[in-house]
Amino acid sequence: MPKQSHMKPGKRKRIQSYLYTIKNSESPKVSVIIPVMNERRTIAAVIRHAYRVHPETEVIVVANGSTDGSAELAQKIGARVIRYDHPLGHDVGRSIGAREAKGEILLFTDGDIIIPTRDLVPLIKAVNNGVDVALNKYLGPTDKQHVHSVILAKHTLNIIVSNPDLKGASMTTIPHAISRRARDLIGSEQLAIPPKAQAIALYNGLNVQGVHYVEVGKTNPRRGRRKGNDPLEQLIVGDHLEAIDWFITKSGERGNRYDLSRNRESV
Amino acid sequence: MKMINKKTRGPNGRTRKLRKSPKRSRIGKGTRSFKRPLKAAGIDWGEKAFRAGLLAASTAGTLLEEGSKASETDPQKKVNECWTRWYRSVKRLPWPFYHVAAAKFVAGYRKHTSGYTPNWVLVPSDKTIAAIVTVMNEKDTIASVIEQLHRLPLHEMIFIVNGSTDESFEIIRNQSRATVVHYHHPLGHDVGRAVGAKLAESEILMFLDGDFPVFAEHLVPFIDAVEQGMDIALNNISPYLGLFSRRDYVTTVKEFVNRSMSRPDLGANSLTAIPHAMKKQAAQQIGYANLAVPPKAQVIAIDMGLKVGSAASVDVITRNRLRTRNVGQRNNVSELIIGDHIEALKTALERKGSRLSYPDHIRQRKLTLH
Incomplete structure (x- = not known):
C-alpha cells in the first residue's frame, strides 16, 4: 500500500499553484541538458537549480520512455521538452539535447540527482574562462585495492590518451559543461558515448579539465543494479573500449608512443 | 599493598586465570618456522622425506640398470627424478613444507651417496626446464642470478646478452655452462625473451631478468603450475600494489x-613482470615474435583459450632497481609499457570487435544523427 500523504487531498492543489516556473531565455548563454526517464520526484528541483546557473539560461529536458508524467511536469515548469515514447538508451538523450542547444555553454546533468546551483556555477565559469570541457572531479571510491571496473576504465582512458593528470575525471560523470566549440568539434552525435567524446576532445587538443568536485556517488540511486551483475558497468566499460579503439585508429597502433628502438626482426 | 596473584577475581565473582606473560612478539616468527620440524596432520614431512631420500639413493643403482632417462650423468637431475616420483606418491604439501621436505630428501640422498649437493632445490616435475635470462650491463647482479639458477635442476640456461658494455658476458662464461647469445647492439625491451624462447628446446620455459636475483625456492611454484597444466604461470604482484589511488x-x-x-581474477599480473613460466608449446602457439611485446602475447594467449594464471608472488615492485630511465611517473619505460598495452588492446579489438565482450544493445544510436 502506498504511503499516505499527511495533507488532505484538498490542500494538494495549493502546492501545485506554488509550482516554480521558469522562462527559457530567447538567446541563451547557457543550455542545460537534462535527460529524463521516470524522475517525477526530483525533476522539478533539478530544473530549478539548473535554471539559476546564469541569467540567460535555457533548460532542455529530453524525456525518453517516460511514463510517470515527468515530461508533463517539466513542460509545466517551463522547460523545453523533447519527447520520445521509447527509452533511447544511456546518454543518447545528452546527444539529442546537445544537438538542439542554442547556448554558448552546454551543461549536462541528470534528472535523478539534485545538484545545487553553487556546484554547477564553477563549471560554467570555467568554460567561460576558456576551458573547453569542464569536468566533475569526482572519481568514485579509489582508496581501495580493487576498484570498480568503470573507475579503472576511466583512469586507463586518460592515461592512454596521454592526459593522466585528469586521473578518473570523465564525461561519463555528471555534471559537466562543454563549450559550443567543443560540441561542434566533437560532434553532438558522439556525445552519446561520453568516453569517446572525451577521447576526441583530448586528441584534438581541447582544454579538458577537472574543475570542481561534486559528490555524485552517494546520491546516485542504484536502480536494478545487483552485485556482480551490473549491465551499466558492462556498457560503460564497453564505451571506454570503443573510445580506445577510436584513439588507436587515429594515432597508430602504439598510441603515439615509441618503443625505445626494439629490434623486432631479431626474433 | 597490592597482592600479585596468579589468580584474581573476575567481575562475576569467579576466579579467572591471569595471562602469564604479555603477548608474544611475532618478530622473527617467519624464519623460525622453517627450522622447526614441520608437521602436517601429525606427520613429520622432513623426517619422512629424509628416509625417502635414503631409500631413493640406495635403489638408484638398480634404476640405472633398468635404464632410466638421459639424466643419469647429472646427479642433480637424478635426485630430482627420484624426488618427483616420491612426491607424486604423497599428497601435495604447502610450499614451506615442500622446501623443508625437499632439502631433507637431498640430505638423505647425500648421506647414502656422499656426493656434494650444495643446497639444491628440487622441483616437482620431470619435464625439461629452461631458464631464459635477459642481460644488459648487469655485472653486479648476474652472479647471484646464476648462483640461484644453479640450485635448480635445469636442462637449459639461456642468457641473452645484448648491448652489454661491461663484463657481464665474461661472468656468465666463467660461472656457468649456459648457452649465451651475445648481441653487440641492444635488442630493445623484452626482445631478448622472444629470442630465448625461440632458441630453447625444453618443455617449460622460465623467464628471468639479469638485474633481479630471485631465490630458487620462489621459482619452484611457477614450474609446478606449468607442470599442473597451466600454459602461462604469471607472477602475482597483487599483494604489493597497495591502494588504487596511489598506483602508477x-x-x-x-x-x-x-x-x-x-x-579480472588476474588483477594487474602481466607477462611484463618477471618471473614467469610458460609451456614451450604455448610460446610457439602465441608466436615467438609476439613475446617481444609481453602484453600483446598475454592478450593473444587469453584469446586463444590458453590457461593463464597466477602461480606465486615474488616482490618485484618494491625491490626493483631504480635507474635513470624508470624513475618518475612519466618515464620512458613507463611510456613504452603503456604503448605495449595499447598495442595489446589493438590486437584484442581487432580480434573481437570494437567493444570486445561488452556490447551495446541499449542505445538507439540512429537517433543521434541528424
Whole structure:
C-alpha cells in the first residue's frame, strides 16, 4: 500500500499553484541538458537549480520512455521538452539535447540527482574562462585495492590518451559543461558515448579539465543494479573500449608512443 | 599493598586465570618456522622425506640398470627424478613444507651417496626446464642470478646478452655452462625473451631478468603450475600494489587490459613482470615474435583459450632497481609499457570487435544523427 500523504487531498492543489516556473531565455548563454526517464520526484528541483546557473539560461529536458508524467511536469515548469515514447538508451538523450542547444555553454546533468546551483556555477565559469570541457572531479571510491571496473576504465582512458593528470575525471560523470566549440568539434552525435567524446576532445587538443568536485556517488540511486551483475558497468566499460579503439585508429597502433628502438626482426 | 596473584577475581565473582606473560612478539616468527620440524596432520614431512631420500639413493643403482632417462650423468637431475616420483606418491604439501621436505630428501640422498649437493632445490616435475635470462650491463647482479639458477635442476640456461658494455658476458662464461647469445647492439625491451624462447628446446620455459636475483625456492611454484597444466604461470604482484589511488599508470593499464579480456581474477599480473613460466608449446602457439611485446602475447594467449594464471608472488615492485630511465611517473619505460598495452588492446579489438565482450544493445544510436 502506498504511503499516505499527511495533507488532505484538498490542500494538494495549493502546492501545485506554488509550482516554480521558469522562462527559457530567447538567446541563451547557457543550455542545460537534462535527460529524463521516470524522475517525477526530483525533476522539478533539478530544473530549478539548473535554471539559476546564469541569467540567460535555457533548460532542455529530453524525456525518453517516460511514463510517470515527468515530461508533463517539466513542460509545466517551463522547460523545453523533447519527447520520445521509447527509452533511447544511456546518454543518447545528452546527444539529442546537445544537438538542439542554442547556448554558448552546454551543461549536462541528470534528472535523478539534485545538484545545487553553487556546484554547477564553477563549471560554467570555467568554460567561460576558456576551458573547453569542464569536468566533475569526482572519481568514485579509489582508496581501495580493487576498484570498480568503470573507475579503472576511466583512469586507463586518460592515461592512454596521454592526459593522466585528469586521473578518473570523465564525461561519463555528471555534471559537466562543454563549450559550443567543443560540441561542434566533437560532434553532438558522439556525445552519446561520453568516453569517446572525451577521447576526441583530448586528441584534438581541447582544454579538458577537472574543475570542481561534486559528490555524485552517494546520491546516485542504484536502480536494478545487483552485485556482480551490473549491465551499466558492462556498457560503460564497453564505451571506454570503443573510445580506445577510436584513439588507436587515429594515432597508430602504439598510441603515439615509441618503443625505445626494439629490434623486432631479431626474433 | 597490592597482592600479585596468579589468580584474581573476575567481575562475576569467579576466579579467572591471569595471562602469564604479555603477548608474544611475532618478530622473527617467519624464519623460525622453517627450522622447526614441520608437521602436517601429525606427520613429520622432513623426517619422512629424509628416509625417502635414503631409500631413493640406495635403489638408484638398480634404476640405472633398468635404464632410466638421459639424466643419469647429472646427479642433480637424478635426485630430482627420484624426488618427483616420491612426491607424486604423497599428497601435495604447502610450499614451506615442500622446501623443508625437499632439502631433507637431498640430505638423505647425500648421506647414502656422499656426493656434494650444495643446497639444491628440487622441483616437482620431470619435464625439461629452461631458464631464459635477459642481460644488459648487469655485472653486479648476474652472479647471484646464476648462483640461484644453479640450485635448480635445469636442462637449459639461456642468457641473452645484448648491448652489454661491461663484463657481464665474461661472468656468465666463467660461472656457468649456459648457452649465451651475445648481441653487440641492444635488442630493445623484452626482445631478448622472444629470442630465448625461440632458441630453447625444453618443455617449460622460465623467464628471468639479469638485474633481479630471485631465490630458487620462489621459482619452484611457477614450474609446478606449468607442470599442473597451466600454459602461462604469471607472477602475482597483487599483494604489493597497495591502494588504487596511489598506483602508477602502468599498473592501472595492466589491470584494465586483464579486465577487458574478462580476466579480472588476474588483477594487474602481466607477462611484463618477471618471473614467469610458460609451456614451450604455448610460446610457439602465441608466436615467438609476439613475446617481444609481453602484453600483446598475454592478450593473444587469453584469446586463444590458453590457461593463464597466477602461480606465486615474488616482490618485484618494491625491490626493483631504480635507474635513470624508470624513475618518475612519466618515464620512458613507463611510456613504452603503456604503448605495449595499447598495442595489446589493438590486437584484442581487432580480434573481437570494437567493444570486445561488452556490447551495446541499449542505445538507439540512429537517433543521434541528424
